[in-house]
Amino acid sequence: MKRIIITISLFGVALLGNAQKTMTPEMLLQLGRVNGMGLTKDGAGVIYSVKTYSVATDKSSTKTYVMDLKSRKEKLVDKADALMPNTKILPDGKYSISSNEVKVKSIYGKDVYPDLKNSDVMIYDNLAYRHWDTWEDGSFGHVFLNTLKNAKVADSLDIMPKEMFDCPQKPFGGEEDYIWKPDGKEIIYVTKKKFGKEYAVSTNTDIYSYNIETKVTKNLTEGMMGYDMKPAYSAQGVLAFVSMKTEGNESDKNDIVVDNGVNKINLTAAWDGTVNDFVWSKDGSTIYFTAPVDGTIQLFVVDYIGMTKKMPQVKQITKGDFDIHGMVGQVGNTMIVGRTDMNHANEIYSVDLSNGMMQQLTHVNDDMYKGIVMGKVESRMVTTTDGLQMLVWVIYPPNFDATKKYPALLYCQGGPQSALTQFYSFRWNFQLMAANGYIIVAPNRRGMPGHGVKWNEEISKDYGGQNMKDYLSAIDDVSKEPYVDKARLGCIGASYGGYSVYFLAGMHEKRFKTFIAHDGIFDWRAMYGTTEEMWFVNNDIGGAYWDKDNAAAQKSYSAFNPVNFVKKWDTPIMIIQGGKDYRVPVEQGLGAFQAAQLQGIKSKLLYFPNENHWILKEQDALVWQREFYKWLKETL
Numbered sequence: 006m007k008r009i010i011i012t013i014s015l016f017g018v019a020l021l022g023n024a025q026k027t028m029t030p031e032m033l034l035q036l037g038r039v040n041g042m043g044l045t046k047d048g049a050g051v052i053y054s055v056k057t058y059s060v061a062t063d064k065s066s067t068k069t070y071v072m073d074l075k076s077r078k079e080k081l082v083d084k085a086d087a088l089m090p091n092t093k094i095l096p097d098g099k100y101s102i103s104s105n106e107v108k109v110k111s112i113y114g115k116d117v118y119p120d121l122k123n124s125d126v127m128i129y130d131n132l133a134y135r136h137w138d139t140w141e142d143g144s145f146g147h148v149f150l151n152t153l154k155n156a157k158v159a160d161s162l163d164i165m166p167k168e169m170f171d172c173p174q175k176p177f178g179g180e181e182d183y184i185w186k187p188d189g190k191e192i193i194y195v196t197k198k199k200f201g202k203e204y205a206v207s208t209n210t211d212i213y214s215y216n217i218e219t220k221v222t223k224n225l226t227e228g229m230m231g232y233d234m235k236p237a238y239s240a241q242g243v244l245a246f247v248s249m250k251t252e253g254n255e256s257d258k259n260d261i262v263v264d265n266g267v268n269k270i271n272l273t274a275a276w277d278g279t280v281n282d283f284v285w286s287k288d289g290s291t292i293y294f295t296a297p298v299d300g301t302i303q304l305f306v307v308d309y310i311g312m313t314k315k316m317p318q319v320k321q322i323t324k325g326d327f328d329i330h331g332m333v334g335q336v337g338n339t340m341i342v343g344r345t346d347m348n349h350a351n352e353i354y355s356v357d358l359s360n361g362m363m364q365q366l367t368h369v370n371d372d373m374y375k376g377i378v379m380g381k382v383e384s385r386m387v388t389t390t391d392g393l394q395m396l397v398w399v400i401y402p403p404n405f406d407a408t409k410k411y412p413a414l415l416y417c418q419g420g421p422q423s424a425l426t427q428f429y430s431f432r433w434n435f436q437l438m439a440a441n442g443y444i445i446v447a448p449n450r451r452g453m454p455g456h457g458v459k460w461n462e463e464i465s466k467d468y469g470g471q472n473m474k475d476y477l478s479a480i481d482d483v484s485k486e487p488y489v490d491k492a493r494l495g496c497i498g499a500s501y502g503g504y505s506v507y508f509l510a511g512m513h514e515k516r517f518k519t520f521i522a523h524d525g526i527f528d529w530r531a532m533y534g535t536t537e538e539m540w541f542v543n544n545d546i547g548g549a550y551w552d553k554d555n556a557a558a559q560k561s562y563s564a565f566n567p568v569n570f571v572k573k574w575d576t577p578i579m580i581i582q583g584g585k586d587y588r589v590p591v592e593q594g595l596g597a598f599q600a601a602q603l604q605g606i607k608s609k610l611l612y613f614p615n616e617n618h619w620i621l622k623e624q625d626a627l628v629w630q631r632e633f634y635k636w637l638k639e640t641l
Contacts, residue, residue: 025378027403027440030630032377033431034058034623037369039351041333041343042069043089050074051333051341052085053353055369063624072366074336074355093180094153095189100217101151101158102183102192109169110143131201136537137176138585138617146171148183148194150217164192164215164222172196174210174234181235187242191216193225195234205539209252212236225264231257235282239289243309247280253540254465256422258458261292263309272307276319279454279461284332293340293358295329297424297455300384300396302328304340304356323361326382328427341366345429347400348379348436378403380439387448387482390474396456397479398425400435400445410490412641413444415480415517417498417505421452421464421472421545432620432629433499441634443495446483450475466547466557469508469565476505480516492518495641499523500589500618504567507597510578511570519640521633523581524589524618527597528568529561535590571600577607577640581629584614609636
């Protein structure tokens with residue numbers, strides 16, 4: 006039985022009768038990108054920035070605003086630094102902490118051989134020689150203790166001398182990776198104290214304390230073997246952090262652990278979900294956190310139980326077809342957050358913590374949206390081949406007419422353990438796809454968080470298994486509707502979604518008329534030999550291709566390897582590949598394109614030599630969008 010929940014944008018309802026515009030790539034780039042930065046020192050205002058892009062100059066500009074939370078009046082400010090508490094400087098002004106790159110290891114030929122200054126070579130004797138989009142150059146991010154005099158740095162001490170470890174964690178760590186203990190006597194920082202091959206195969210980050218008087222470093226998460234990250238103290242001096250149990254599993258259940266100085270308590274151990282981010286309440290009695298649930302991201306709360314052994318209950322505060330993210334701060338009984346949905350970019354909202362009611366605070370993009378007619382977003386429950394219920398998002402074109410027939414696109418999410426929620430992407434934008442006349446089918450297939458830990462885990466070592474059946478169940482179910490043109494179905498996706506496209510291209514049985522794959526995995530052997538985070542391939546596909554006794558790995562390299570089924574390809578395909586993507590390296594996209602070309606299949610390659618796993622430059626993004634819809638128009 007299907008459960009259908011229909012959400013129609015209020016803007017769309019008001020404007021359906023008018024001759025409104027639909028979203029275009031150029032209009033998408035004009036939207037302001039709102040980022041909640043924090044609260045003012047007195048807690049009376051919220052600070053946020055708005056980034057805008059110029060296609061002509063291919064540059065961005067950012068303006069910072071402060072909004073008074075009572076009057077809702079806002080003003081433009083030059084800098085936010087003076088308005089926000091600087092958590093890196095102690096209240097007495099004696100010390101501060103910072104992170105700086107330190108050259109620890111010689112990598113370049115000219116460093117190894119000083120007499121060869123014009124040499125252009127890099128020398129490696131271990132793994133982790135590149136990461137994400139950067140080659141290892143022998144420099145590591147270290148935490149520094151700075152002695153201040155008259156608000157200026159008088160002396161700096163590297164608290165990680167000669168260590169070949171990074172803080173913040175690369176590639177995405179930030180200032181949250183190093184903080185002060187509230188008493189000002191210790192620096193708390195996150196790092197993975199492994200190098201080379203050990204680094205490449207392990208996710209075992211730990212949280213360390215450095216005593217500024219004794220200069221002693223202590224591992225606070227000794228024996229905890231997965232990711233331990235995001236340390237944060239309550240105002241009362243209690244440490245909390247997020248933790249995964251399993252070493253090598255980057256998508257393990259993420260829990261909130263509290264260290265009260267006597268023992269460690271997992272506050273979310275009994276809860277069947279995984280945590281994104283968290284903040285302490287002002288009084289230190291509770292922790293608020295965000296997490297995926299039922300195809301959305303919502304705000305939750307869990308009590309801190311102190312020294313008792315009673316396991317607390319997790320309670321969901323917000324509900325609706327939207328995503329909550331970026332908890333800016335607590336003001337009384339409200340939490341300031343960011344919020345998106347598939348039709349609206351991020352804006353700042355307040356949440357009443359007692360009942361979950363929300364009020365929109367910023368209206369950066371309202372004028373733009375007033376001129377755009379939007380489609381409806383529907384959640385649909387589909388029965389999978391193994392008899393379970395799967396949530397599928399369906400996004401309809403603006404001014405949808407059920408008496409007409411529309412082409413449909415199966416959207417394959419990346420990750421593979423990334424939640425498919427009410428996000429607003431400036432690349433894979435469902436509103437823009439729908440505006441071009443396509444129905445979008447976006448299934449929460451096996452492997453996604455937000456539907457229980459078991460559902461989330463079922464994709465590991467089963468990449469080409471049940472989740473592929475889930476994809477086909479979703480598109481087949483929606484295709485039964487009379488308004489779907491079954492002769493005009495397409496399949497699109499990036500990363501694991503790109504892998505899904507390559508795999509489905511070899512087993513779709515004529516369902517699809519066109520494919521688009523962005524930075525997808527095409528050949529597991531080549532992937533294992535060139536990707537950088539080895540824990541990912543070891544955990545998700547089972548291990549090395551030469552390990553003939555490893556049944557799970559061998560199944561991945563045979564039954565779940567797209568390259569093995571390329572002879573069955575018979576459908577036009579566009580392949581997009583970033584030259585600086587070291588997670589899914591360039592050979593993957595080039596190999597797929599070459600295979601299509603040599604078999605005489607209509608195909609196109611978009612190669613972005615200076616982009617990584619994502620498209621970040623705006624003019625590149627505009628080419629991406631134009632070629633995306635040009636290809637669909639040609640082939641669908």
